[in-house]
Amino acid sequence: MKGLQFFIIFIFTIVFSGYARGAVTGQCSVCHTMHNSQAGTAVARGGSGVGWDASGNLTGGSLTSTPNDYLLITNCVGCHSSTTASTIVNVSGVTIPIVYNSVPPTTPLAGGNFYWVVNSGDAYGHNVYGIAGADATLTTAPGRNIFGCANSCHDTLADPPGANNEQRGGCQGCHVFTAHHDDSKPWYRFLKGHGQPPFGDPLNYADYVVGVEDSDWEATTDPTTGDHNYYKGTTAQYSEGNALANYKSITAFCQGCHGVFHGTPDDPSPGDGMGTSSPWIRHPTDIALPTTGEYSAYDPTGAGYSTEAPVAWVDPSNPTRAEAIVMCLSCHRPHGSDQPDMLRWDYTQMIVGSGNTGGCFTCHTTKN
Numbered sequence: 001m002k003g004l005q006f007f008i009i010f011i012f013t014i015v016f017s018g019y020a021r022g023a024v025t026g027q028c029s030v031c032h033t034m035h036n037s038q039a040g041t042a043v044a045r046g047g048s049g050v051g052w053d054a055s056g057n058l059t060g061g062s063l064t065s066t067p068n069d070y071l072l073i074t075n076c077v078g079c080h081s082s083t084t085a086s087t088i089v090n091v092s093g094v095t096i097p098i099v100y101n102s103v104p105p106t107t108p109l110a111g112g113n114f115y116w117v118v119n120s121g122d123a124y125g126h127n128v129y130g131i132a133g134a135d136a137t138l139t140t141a142p143g144r145n146i147f148g149c150a151n152s153c154h155d156t157l158a159d160p161p162g163a164n165n166e167q168r169g170g171c172q173g174c175h176v177f178t179a180h181h182d183d184s185k186p187w188y189r190f191l192k193g194h195g196q197p198p199f200g201d202p203l204n205y206a207d208y209v210v211g212v213e214d215s216d217w218e219a220t221t222d223p224t225t226g227d228h229n230y231y232k233g234t235t236a237q238y239s240e241g242n243a244l245a246n247y248k249s250i251t252a253f254c255q256g257c258h259g260v261f262h263g264t265p266d267d268p269s270p271g272d273g274m275g276t277s278s279p280w281i282r283h284p285t286d287i288a289l290p291t292t293g294e295y296s297a298y299d300p301t302g303a304g305y306s307t308e309a310p311v312a313w314v315d316p317s318n319p320t321r322a323e324a325i326v327m328c329l330s331c332h333r334p335h336g337s338d339q340p341d342m343l344r345w346d347y348t349q350m351i352v353g354s355g356n357t358g359g360c361f362t363c364h365t366t367k368n
């Protein structure tokens, strides 16, 4: 009986491993250093250029006698970087998703990659502390939200941790809280806001994204077997404020910093927001993908799902055609991409009458 039980648990794990990413696995020593000292030398690595090499060693930057919080061997950027083209590295049984490669990544993960913001220019990604200096063109988030937060992550993600960014900034401007050992948190990809003023208990506040996480961060995808992320969307009309806590959609997360690009009319000022129906004044998000007209030809529920122009769902665990939702990530990669404006495809190829496919034409199926 014992054997059978284990077999059933094993099968269960295989079947459901595609639906949620677990906590970290592997030897403590891959990620932690107890005293930041080994054979009398520092172990922690900092500075620019830190990353995993082809032999599974953390290289680049320099050894630093300044220890890290939680006894970690390096910081967010260092551990999620590689000097190879691989976006998943395996070190002694630990699987590490890479978001910044110092050479062009072979298969960028779902969020894209910070390679291009460094090598192609500021418009190719979010400028994040530890990877890129402040954006030379954008001194604040375009469509910035109305709330105070002066000189905060709403203006730049390139500042070092300090008083203006709650000692976070950089990666943690978006991944404000992390929980690498805790499977019980409902946060999709550690996308958890900082709580609402007067803040109270920000860690346990309800402002987080939900969704169904692909087990390899979309390093491989196969719509025919449902192998991809499932994002949360909503058809509720909302403005700036408590939308992330109320709806938990990926679009509500982006509008936390880019509020003017979403929202009902005149939110927060005349001419802001996207409108409530056609004619729209900004490209709509968190609206249903119509089942009629040119949109009827895109059925993302099964094999037809496009990872190039994905949709969100009212219920990510139970996707239905009528509840497919347009979202910010239908067109953008949040970390960065090989296209300006962090777009998911080459916008210059979206030409009326060209016969081209994909990109905008995935939904606007008769405009090509």
Ligand code: HEC
Pocket (backbone or CB within 6 Å): 024, 025, 026, 027, 028, 029, 030, 031, 032, 070, 072, 094, 178, 179, 180, 181, 182
């Ligand atoms: C793959 C990397 C990795 C491995 C392996 C790992 N940790 Fe961690 N650990 C982290 C990170 C990153 C944090 C930072 C805090 C967070 O995000 O929760 C952390 C935080 C912690 C914390 C403080 C926060 C908490 O959740 O309690 C403890 C304690 C801890 N680790 C113990 C261990 C022990 C013991 C092992 C080995 C059995 C281990 N870790 C293996 C990455 C790792």
Ligand code: HEC
Pocket (backbone or CB within 6 Å): 021, 022, 023, 024, 025, 030, 031, 032, 072, 073, 074, 075, 076, 077, 079, 080, 094, 095, 096, 097, 171, 172, 175, 178, 180, 188, 189, 190, 213
């Ligand atoms: C020492 C290595 C290490 C450090 C430091 C580290 N991470 Fe991670 N992180 C990992 C590993 C390994 C995983 C993959 C865990 C798994 O298998 O699900 C991960 C996963 C993640 C994920 C994806 C979570 C998911 O649901 O799939 C995010 C987002 C993330 N880390 C952000 C951060 C941020 C932000 C920091 C800094 C506060 C950080 N990490 C520091 C090793 C690290």
Ligand code: HEC
Pocket (backbone or CB within 6 Å): 122, 123, 124, 125, 126, 127, 128, 135, 138, 139, 140, 141, 142, 153, 154, 155, 156, 157, 173, 174, 250, 253, 254, 255, 256, 257, 258, 328, 329, 332, 333, 334, 341, 342
């Ligand atoms: C914590 C605040 C914050 C959040 C959340 C945020 N952004 Fe941004 N975003 C910024 C800032 C600041 C800039 C301008 C500086 C830069 O490009 O890094 C920016 C710039 C951009 C740009 C223009 C890039 C360029 O350099 O020209 C795009 C596109 C963008 N964001 C999309 C998104 C999307 C999509 C999301 C949701 C996944 C999102 N942002 C979430 C702060 C944020």
Ligand code: HEC
Pocket (backbone or CB within 6 Å): 076, 077, 080, 097, 098, 099, 100, 109, 110, 111, 112, 114, 126, 128, 131, 157, 170, 171, 172, 173, 174, 175, 189, 191, 217, 229, 329, 334, 335
């Ligand atoms: C502008 C907000 C933003 C910033 C800044 C940001 N991330 Fe993310 N990150 C996201 C979003 C949104 C996702 C989910 C992407 C998806 O599922 O399509 C994500 C996903 C991830 C993942 C899972 C892999 C993937 O591509 O899905 C990791 C690991 C991660 N982020 C680490 C980091 C690290 C490390 C940094 C800093 C170098 C960082 N992030 C900065 C928004 C951000």
Ligand code: HEC
Pocket (backbone or CB within 6 Å): 141, 142, 143, 251, 254, 255, 258, 261, 262, 283, 284, 285, 326, 327, 328, 329, 330, 331, 332, 341, 343, 347
């Ligand atoms: C239908 C595709 C599409 C959707 C959906 C979309 N965007 Fe964009 N976005 C674009 C394109 C294309 C550009 C390039 C400039 C333009 O044509 O407006 C852009 C540009 C941007 C910029 C840069 C503006 C500047 O001044 O440089 C930001 C920031 C941005 N988008 C954020 C968002 C956010 C946040 C959302 C969700 C609320 C979103 N986008 C939804 C296609 C889209």
Ligand code: HEC
Pocket (backbone or CB within 6 Å): 277, 278, 279, 280, 281, 283, 284, 288, 289, 290, 295, 309, 310, 311, 325, 326, 327, 330, 331, 347, 350, 359, 360, 361, 362, 363, 364
């Ligand atoms: C994920 C599906 C999707 C993608 C991808 C997409 N759109 Fe849209 N778009 C829509 C939907 C849905 C509407 C709203 C239709 C309605 O209200 O009937 C819309 C509305 C518009 C409108 C305004 C129409 C109006 O009636 O006011 C324009 C213009 C537009 N899209 C252009 C683009 C361009 C250009 C791209 C590529 C950069 C793009 N769209 C990508 C789904 C999409």
